[in-house]
Amino acid sequence: MIKRGKSKNLPKPHQAKVHIRKDDLVVVITGKDKGKIGKVLKVFPRQKRAIVEGVNLVKKHMKPTAYSSGGIIDKPAPIHISNLMIYCSKCKRGVRVRKKFLEDGTKVRVCKKCGEIIEVKE
Ligand SMILES: [Zn+2]
Secondary structure (H helix, E strand, O other): OOOOOOOOOOOOOOOOOOOOOOOOEEEOOOOOOOOEEEEEEEEOOOEEEEOOOOOOEEEEOOOOOOOOOOOEEEEEEEEHHHHHEEEEEOOOOOOOOEEEEOOOOEEEEOOOOOOOOOOOOO
């Protein structure tokens, strides 16, 4: 028997499943950036959030330094992944994906609608 400690807030044994990965092309389905398409720059699986290029931009005030004059810059802030869908270049819209195994055993994601392979080259 595996002894388990007292655990009120036991973390889930497996990592939260996130259907979006870095470098995926996604479309924003809700919020002020609805309809925007961008590349995923970073994923935070625990928070279920992702940073998407050009999406959810927030103004950051930069103090002038010796290297820059400072001012206000736009920086993408993490957005909840439930607001994002994988973008299918064939359907020209956000789609759901399913897993598929290629003949050589490679696991890829394909568009549920048209069957287009979504997978990004690694
Ligand atoms: Zn498609």
